[in-house]
Each structure stands twice: as structure tokens, then as C-alpha cells.
Amino acid sequence: xxxxxxxxxxxxxxxxxxxxxxxxxxxxxxxxxxxxxxxxxxxxxxxxxxxxxxxxxxxxxxxxxxxxxxxxxxxxxxxxxxxxxxxxxxxxxxxxxxxxxxxxxxxxxxxxxxxxxxxxxxxxxxxxxxxxxxxxxxxxxxxxxxxxxxxxxxxxxxxxxxxxxxxxxxxxxxxxxxxxxxxxxxxxxxxxxxxxxxxxxxxxxxxxxxxxxxxxxxxxxxxxxxxxxxxxxxxxxxxxxxxxxxxxxxxxxxxxxxxxxxxxxxxxxxxxxxxxxxxxxxxxxxxxxxxxxxxxxxxxxxxxxxxxxxxxxxxxxxxxxxxxxxxxxxxxxxxxxxxxxxxxxxxxxxxxxxxxxxxxxxxxxxxxxxxxxxxxxxxxxxxxxxxxxxx
Amino acid sequence: xxxxxxxxxxxxxxxxxxxxxxxxxxxxxxxxxxxxxxxxxxxxxxxxxxxxxxxxxxxxxxxxxxxxxxxxxxxxxxxxxxxxxxxxxxxxxxxxxxxxxxxxxxxxxxxxxxxxxxxxxxxxxxxxxxxxxxxxxxxxxxxxxxxxxxxxxxxxxxxxxxxxxxxxxxxxxxxxxxxxxxxxxxxxxxxxxxxxxxxxxxxxxxxxxxxxxxxxxxxxxxxxxxxxxxxxxxxxxxxxxxxxxxxxxxxxxxxxxxxxxxxxxxxxxxxxxxxxxxxxxxxxxxxxxxxxxxxxxxxxxxxxxxxxxxxxxxxxxxxxxxxxxxxxxxxxxxxxxxxxxxxxxxxxxxxxxxxxxxxxxxxxxxxxxxxxxxxxxxxxxxxxxxxxxxx
Numbered sequence: 001x002x003x004x005x006x007x008x009x010x011x012x013x014x015x016x017x018x019x020x021x022x023x024x025x026x027x028x029x030x031x032x033x034x035x036x037x038x039x040x041x042x043x044x045x046x047x048x049x050x051x052x053x054x055x056x057x058x059x060x061x062x063x064x065x066x067x068x069x070x071x072x073x074x075x076x077x078x079x080x081x082x083x084x085x086x087x088x089x090x091x092x093x094x095x096x097x098x099x100x101x102x103x104x105x106x107x108x109x110x111x112x113x114x115x116x117x118x119x120x121x122x123x124x125x126x127x128x129x130x131x132x133x134x135x136x137x138x139x140x141x142x143x144x145x146x147x148x149x150x151x152x153x154x155x156x157x158x159x160x161x162x163x164x165x166x167x168x169x170x171x172x173x174x175x176x177x178x179x180x181x182x183x184x185x186x187x188x189x190x191x192x193x194x195x196x197x198x199x200x201x202x203x204x205x206x207x208x209x210x211x212x213x214x215x216x217x218x219x220x221x222x223x224x225x226x227x228x229x230x231x232x233x234x235x236x237x238x239x240x241x242x243x244x245x246x247x248x249x250x251x252x253x254x255x256x257x258x259x260x261x262x263x264x265x266x267x268x269x270x271x272x273x274x275x276x277x278x279x280x281x282x283x284x285x286x287x288x289x290x291x292x293x294x295x296x297x298x299x300x301x302x303x304x305x306x307x308x309x310x311x312x313x314x315x316x317x318x319x320x321x322x323x324x325x326x327x328x329x330x331x332x333x334x335x336x337x338x339x340x341x342x343x344x345x346x347x348x349x350x351x352x353x354x355x356x357x358x359x360x361x362x363x364x365x366x367x368x369x370x371x372x373x374x375x376x377x378x379x380x381x382x383x384x385x386x387x388x389x390x391x
Numbered sequence: 392x393x394x395x396x397x398x399x400x401x402x403x404x405x406x407x408x409x410x411x412x413x414x415x416x417x418x419x420x421x422x423x424x425x426x427x428x429x430x431x432x433x434x435x436x437x438x439x440x441x442x443x444x445x446x447x448x449x450x451x452x453x454x455x456x457x458x459x460x461x462x463x464x465x466x467x468x469x470x471x472x473x474x475x476x477x478x479x480x481x482x483x484x485x486x487x488x489x490x491x492x493x494x495x496x497x498x499x500x501x502x503x504x505x506x507x508x509x510x511x512x513x514x515x516x517x518x519x520x521x522x523x524x525x526x527x528x529x530x531x532x533x534x535x536x537x538x539x540x541x542x543x544x545x546x547x548x549x550x551x552x553x554x555x556x557x558x559x560x561x562x563x564x565x566x567x568x569x570x571x572x573x574x575x576x577x578x579x580x581x582x583x584x585x586x587x588x589x590x591x592x593x594x595x596x597x598x599x600x601x602x603x604x605x606x607x608x609x610x611x612x613x614x615x616x617x618x619x620x621x622x623x624x625x626x627x628x629x630x631x632x633x634x635x636x637x638x639x640x641x642x643x644x645x646x647x648x649x650x651x652x653x654x655x656x657x658x659x660x661x662x663x664x665x666x667x668x669x670x671x672x673x674x675x676x677x678x679x680x681x682x683x684x685x686x687x688x689x690x691x692x693x694x695x696x697x698x699x700x701x702x703x704x705x706x707x708x709x710x711x712x713x714x715x716x717x718x719x720x721x722x723x724x725x726x727x728x729x730x731x732x733x734x735x736x737x738x739x740x741x742x743x744x745x746x747x748x749x750x751x752x753x754x755x756x757x758x759x760x761x762x763x764x765x766x767x768x769x770x771x772x773x774x775x776x777x778x779x780x781x782x
Binding site for chain 1: 603607611
């Protein structure tokens, strides 16, 4: 096991009828900005629950934060924050709203010229202050509710970049599985795929003797695999929704990453796919992951065959390399079937994407001087190969 | 899944050569009291590492905190804290030192007459203030390094009681597995048994549809089962020590308890066994647990047979009740063998304990109006039965 630090001070409030607790979690004197997305919270009753809880608080609203929250949209919220002297942000929605809110929290107190620098020049523009954030989560997927990370897009330049700071941990996150009943199938399955790939990106690298973390990752994956068909069959089952929601939170709260080596190749290439072609985040992951697994078989053999045996119960009496290779291939098939079971596509060509922009995508990693993968061995050349494998 | 709240702000610093980070984690102006136990930290180099890190800090020392930390000992530390205007406590040692330090932290700022009331009259004497605590852990066992609980003994009255508060979370806990190389076999195996039983007390109750938590518990148990023989064979293996240490921390940091029903019968009776007969904490657990499992077979059938199948790979092709009962019995045998493998005894008679004091022990639960177990169905009568089963 490698040395690590783990710190996660987010207070999780999980369960039915918990949104009413919001008012007690925010200082009475706070000037709150409620941030939200396309307005579904006004249809499904969540907004009314929040408003009811905050009836003795002062709050403002900022709606319209889109999936893959956009810099230009968020900067309008920053203006509002400054104008109304907002000192607490309450994100009501899914991971995009919350990620956008995290950016608002940092950008509102940023003293440099252009808050975009927080994403592009992270070394010289560290986040030193941020407004406090609370979250009411309505879409289990990104894990943003229990971490200090955010992903922000800029449609103008077709960019999608990350930021992170301990200052961006929500003070609290309220997770009421009932709020997820009204998600449509695409939102639901996108969320499951996102959580699943989060775990794989952390787990499927190389062995550093971390058996507990391996099994904790497998616990998440196996639970998602078991619960998914139940959810597809009965989307209004509270327990199934609750189990999926708690998996998604824990898939990216830092715990399974303790003391291990992580990958994130699929996410980094996937972000470009979303930025270039407009695929949903989870759609991009489901397309890129299989290609990365094919391309990196040599490096990921031990962990991915272990995953095959433990999560998919692939029994292979053989031992050693050839047995692992066989299990690896079956595990990949099982993973694809799992995505297909949710009607999530696993090839770029399923979206009619052709290779014209591949070189431009690949070159970006060289431009940003980023090498991908747990071995830092994936440069633009390998990105090109992976993109072609994803066709 | 039941509604729950989860909040755990302890910063974990895990790995080799991490004690040197202590100074950066404590305010420069702090007046520190370093608390420790029997002095092993002065022999194994830990004390020197701490002292070296704190060379620019002001610190005082309080040694001699015993296993099952005693109220009278701790009150001497409280005196010292007040006299020297201590404002930060640094626990260097195992769970007993840390538990004792937590009590000191609360007692030093307690405004009532007798700090013992913090343990006996918890409803009316809630902890409202506590000194900040840091921990350098040298014995993986209790999980105290990542929770807000403590267990305090009073030899004068043969009592052993718990206290807990979010104010008692350590600000940080440094876990360097190298510090555990010098533990003797009894300390090492006691720690493993303690962690193992912590998980079972949370996991082996009844089903509330919490598949993730079940699997997270199994991840801890399975890892302990796999790592224990390696540790017995090669006690100086860093990775094995690290894996055991991380398991012990996570066994009682609240995570596997999220949304489920817990038991703690074994601990509650075990505390009395320690208070009456002086058995080590873990020794008391290893004796009482099998008796509780025999006595509560009806109630724990589903979870304990699941544990047998998943952690011990007991294959039983049958289904339903009789198959579960068979697996249950084999799982109990496997658990006993696991303890015996560590030379930990599993019967009261192994310690020459006879039933003379059993009624006095059992009556205490009635006196304190405590009913035990996940169904709150264990009163003095059942405690008597369990104690006899433990003979």
C-alpha cells in the first residue's frame, strides 16, 4: 500500500423526508443562493420542500445550470452572488448543478483577473477561498456530493476541465432517494454507468497490495450489478434507489482510492468526446472504457481478471497468464453486456462518430503536456489508437 | 435501508515516515499535552520521532495511561491540563491511550461537579466542549483513531462505560504501520479480534436491504482473514501490517453502520467480563461472541449464514432455512478456528472463570435499564443464559 491522506468532512444526511432538515444546516443569517438546473425540481416537488424548509431564511435563485455546466452560465451566477452579497450556496439537483456551484463558490471569491484560470492554471491559481456550499442531491452519479472536485465545460472553446480543493467539499449533502423516482431512464442509467466507471478507474490499475481497497471496490461494483436489473424492472422501489444512490456517492468519495494508483484515462478522453461531440458524460465513458481496456490489457491484466472472477464469478480453473487473459476477455464482454442491459451504447460508431477530429482530440493531451494512465504511458499516439479501438 | 447521518471529519495520514508531519498539524502556539501508556513509545523510537517533529512546539507529557484507561489515572491528567493551561492533546499509543485522551479532552472543560457523570448520566450531561485531540496510533484495534467514541473504566467500582461526541473526533490521526512492528503477539492478535468483532457486531443483525454495507463489512472480514496468517508468519511485513491497520480503522469509523441496525451485545457483556475478571478487551469478545451467536441463532440466521457463504466460502447447495442453519453452524466453527489460529481462547473456562459472579453481572443491565441486541430482547435473563453458554 502506498502512503495516503484521507480527509472527507462532508456531512451526509441520507433517507426519506430529509430535505426538511435543510434549514437547520444553514446559518440563520445566511444570504443563500439556490442553484438548480433545467427546472425539474419545480415539477417533482423538491423545490417546494426546499423552499418550505427555508421559509425563515433569505434566499435568491439561479436556475438554468446545464448538464456539463458551462463557464459562461456560471459567470452570470457569480455576478449575482456579488450583487446580492450571497454567503451560502445551496445546490439543488444533480452533479452538474453541484459542480457548477463549486465553481461559483471559488470564482466568486477569486481575486485574479479571469476565473477560468482556476481550471487552466491550477498550479499558479490555487483556490484559496470559497463560499460554503450545501447540496440537495437529486441524481446519483458523479459523487460530487461527497468530494471536493468539479468538472466545468466551456462550449465556446470546446473544453471540459477539472478543479478540486478541500474548500469545495459541501458542508452537507442531503440524499433523499425519493427525489430520484422521477428521473427518466437515460438519467438513471447514465448515473449508474458513471458510478461504475468511477470505481473501475480507481480499481483497475496494478497491484500495490491493497486487498481491502480491492474488495471495497468490488463491493460497489457487485452491488451496482445486482441492483441495476431490479431498478430497471421497478424504478419506484425505494430500497433499490437508495442502494444505487449510496453506491454512487461512495464510488467517488476518495475511500477506495486510499493508498492505491488510479487511472482516469477513460474520463480524460471521455471529457473530450463530450466537448467535441456532445455525448452525455456517461455515454462517453461507456464508449471509451472498452477501448482503454482492450488497449491496456497487458497493464491491467491482474486487476481486471480479478474483477472478472470476483464481480462476475467467472470460474477458470487454469492458473497464470493465459487463464487471466481468458478471464479478462470474458470480463470485458460481461461489462459490455451490463451496459447494453441498460441500453447504453459502447461504440463511437453507435453515435455516427467518424475519425475526422481524432487527431485534434489526441493532440490536446500533448498541448496540455498530459500523459494518461496509471503508468503515465498514454500520449497522443496511444489516445489515437484508443479512439480507433472505440469506433 | 434506514435513514442515517454520516459525518467523519478525521484527517487520516497513513504510511511510512509520517510522524514527522505532526508539527504541521498542530497550531504553532499550542500548549500540547502528549499522552501515552506504559512507555513502549520510548523504547521503539516513536517518542523520539514525535519529540523531533515538535521541537519548535511547547509540550508537556502524561504517561502511564493503562489498558482500559482508568478514571482515577485520567483525572490526574485533567489536573495537569488545567495547571499548565494545555489547549491541545496529542495521544501517542493505542486505543486505550486515545480513549483516555478523549475523556481528558471532555473532562478538562466540563463545568459540572464530577466528570464521571459524563459516562453515567449521558442524557443530562452532554459533552458541550472538548479540547482538540490529535492521535499517533501505534496499535490497530479499537478504531478510536477515526471515531468520536471512548470506553473508560473505573477499577474502584468495577465499571467500564462508553462516551461519545462529534467533539471527540481526533483532528488528525497518523497511522504509520512501522510503529506496529514492535507489538507482541498478544497485542497484535487482540487488535485483530477487536476489529473483527467490531464488524460482526454491526453486520450480523437482520436484513434491512443494505447490500453495499453487507459487502463492505465482508471486505473487512475477508481481508482480516486473509492477512492474519501472513502476519503470524511474518510480523515485520510492512504491507500486511498496513492492511491490518487500515482494516481496524475502518471497522469502526461509522461507514459500515450507515443505514443498518447494530447489535453490540458482545461488547456490552464483554466490558463487564473485563471489569470483573480483568480479561483483555479482545479476550472478552472472543469468549462472549460465540455464546451470543449460539443464543441468537434464530435472529441472526440470515446474516450469519450469508457471512459463512461469502467470507468463508461455505458452499451449500440446499436452500432455505435448514441450509442456512447448517451454514450457520459451520461459519461459527470457522470463526472459532480463526480465533484459535491466533491462540485466542474462546471459552470463559479457558480462563478458569466460574459462574459465581454471573448474576451480579447480569443484574447490572437491569439496574442500568439496558436491553441488548438488535431486537432489544436481551435482558438479565438472557445475559445469564449467554454467560453460561460461554463457559
